[in-house]
Amino acid sequence: MTSFFRVLATLCLVIAGMTVYAGSPPKLVVGLVIDQMRWDHLHRYQDRYGKDGFNRLLRKGHSFNNTFINYVPSMTAVGHASIYTGSVPAIHGIAGNEWFDLKSERMVYCTDDSTTHLVGGEEALPSMSPRQLLTTTWTDELMLASNFRSKVVGVSLKDRAAILPAGHKPTGAFWYDDKSGQFVTSSWYFQDLPTWVEKFNSRQLGQQLLAHEWETLYPAASYGQSTDDQAAWERPFKGAQTTRFPHQVKHLYQTDKGIIRNTPMGNTLILEFAKSAIESYRLGAGAFTDVIAINCASTDYIGHQFGPNSMEVEDAYLRLDQDLASFFKYLDKKIGADNYLVVLTADHGAAQSIGYLESLRFPTGWLRGKEKVKPLNELLAKRFQTDDLVKAIYNYQVYFDMAKIAAAGLDFQAIKAHAIGYLRQEPGVQFVGDMDNASQLSIPEPIRSMMVNGYHFKRSGQLMIIQEPGWFDGPLKGTTHGTWNPADTQIPLIFMGWKIKAGHSNERVHITDIAPTLSWLLNLQAPSGSIGKALHVQLKSD
Structure with missing residues (x-):
């Protein structure tokens, strides 16, 4: 009779959408947030992707094909906070990348913290922390559950996209400094830059990656999914008279280290930095589950500059596909293909460029x-x-x-x-x-x-x-995001690796369901502000 009730309870939980799992957890969880990745980017270029990057995720992972953001505004910081807290701005407090503070009558940036200072770069400058995030993250809950014997590291070109996913007391969070072209952190985490970060910075990998101009990966004529290489709604690089390939970024990097953000090589850089973090902290090698929270941000910068239907965006995804294939191969060898869990999603999507929609006589306008x-x-x-x-x-x-x-x-x-x-x-x-x-x-x-x-x-x-649909408040060239419309709010969500069975689901789910799903999979308490539900992810038996 006891076993009958156990089975009945398990069935009830599964029916309710909760994943029940009591087996061995993964050694490493890889949170992979592709900035500004619309859901259709998984399939728009699918026939051009190789077999070991995005197609590996689609082939071997469980894809939730109808995943939506369930709040406005659909901004970067809000997306990262919601993915990792399972909550919404009304509760976790990250109401935008920045917001107007009526008390001080000034704009407040989401991770500003005047009580901290920058570590690396110009250390006299005020720095960042997760102080304004009002709830725990699933990475926080992992640290609490392991009595801080797990390790959690957040990495991104963007400060907010490294800080918010890593939670309040991680092993570390690191981001890219445009002035120095190096990775930095905050005194919230360290008083001195870790030696391994100094060694990585000394490689000057950014300069190596931009030793050549940005050419298309394949012949330009093969980019059939994109608009013409020269479009009136695209924004050229500084000093350029055209938006056509090749882009002369090599010389721009000499005076503006931040230019790497606007090239696919920015994604290459962050994935190489993530590998160094895995090596240096021996992530996935201990007795407790570790986390590397990665944000590939260059897709966002490129999308903002050129628009989602540009050749530049297509080229960025084709190159990112190769980078992901290389990264997964590295993880297979370092951690073991069945020992790590990848969760791929996005913080938001992107609207079509106003100029592009106007050229098609689609409804659009600038608010x-x-x-x-x-x-x-x-x-x-x-x-x-x-x-x-x-x-x-x-x-x-x-x-x-x-x-x-x-x-x-x-x-x-x-x-x-x-x-x-x-x-x-x-x-509008x-x-x-x-x-x-x-x-x-x-x-x-x-x-x-x-x-x-x-x-x-x-x-x-x-x-x-x-x-109104098609309207937004943003630049006339390139594009932006922030609205409720599906272009901004339908995002990819794939769980792959470890014990995940291949499959897909078409039910409507939300960005806030990611954290509670990971909490169930890892046998954790859900984050303190979580409002999402645990999704039913099919698992292989031990």
Whole structure:
């Protein structure tokens, strides 16, 4: 009878979508976040990928083909925080890459921490930490469960994409410094740069990788999935008169070390740095599960500059495919193919370039949020006899001067209603939500829930703007992200390696389901703010 109830309980958990596993955990978990990777990038170039990179993930992994971000704004820092916490901005507090702080009346960057200093580079400069992340991550929970005998390392070209995934007390987090062309860290983690990082920096690998100009990997005529090499909506490199290949990046690197971010070689650099971290900390070699959290960020920089349908983006993915194949081969030899678990996903996707959509006569437009502050303030001043009631429009949110409104004894509900009436009439605006009255919003799902999930009372604007599909607030050249639309919010999600059975699922799941799934797989407590569900990943038996 006891065994019957055990079986029944297990079945109930599986039906509920919870993965039950009590076998030996993986030696190493590789969190692999490809910045700005839309779900369709897995398949758009699939016939051009080799067999050992993205196609290995698709062939041997379990792919969740209908994975969506379930909040707005769909920004980089928010994505990384949500992947690793299983939560949303309303709870984990990372409301954007930056947000307007009404108390200090300034923009606040998501990982700024004036109590720390940079380690490596110019050490007198203030640095970064995960202090503003309000919940634990699954990497935090792993450290707690192992009594800090596991090792967790975060690496990225971007500070926020190394810091937030690694959690609050990791082994270390490292990112790229544009001024020195070296990897640095924060006094939150170390007082001195680890010797292995100094040795890696001394190799000057960035200079080696950009010893030649950026040419296409294959003949240009073979890039049939992309728009013409020269497009009006693409942004050229500094000093260039054209956006055509080859890109003269070799000489640019001599005066701007950050230029490597905007080339596929930035991904090569971070994966080589990740290998050095694995070697130096002997990740995957101990008695407890270790984690290397990797962000390949160059796909984001290239997408922002050229747009998602450009030859540059196609070339970046073809080169990244080769880099991933090499990295997986390294892990096979170093850790063992059945001893490591890869989780590939993205922090967000990207919209099509406005210029490209205009050329096709598709619905599109530029929202110009910042340009609405002045006319909105003039309108409100005329009605309420008080100047500058709006402090900023940022992240598709309207921030009001709450201190001024309170001091003048103004009716805030009336102010918001007046602002909403104005904004609703603006081109490209579909909905405007008063987030103080979110339960009353007459806005269709899932948009309303995404707004609620993305609203943090202390860090978000009181009104949230939802643009019409195809519209966004960003550059006229290249592209950006941040909206609720599927181009920005449908992302890849693949679990591969260790005991994962090959397969796929088409159910709608969310970015917030990743952390609880890993928590179940690793027998961990879910992170402190997790709202996601554990996904049913098919496993091989021991």
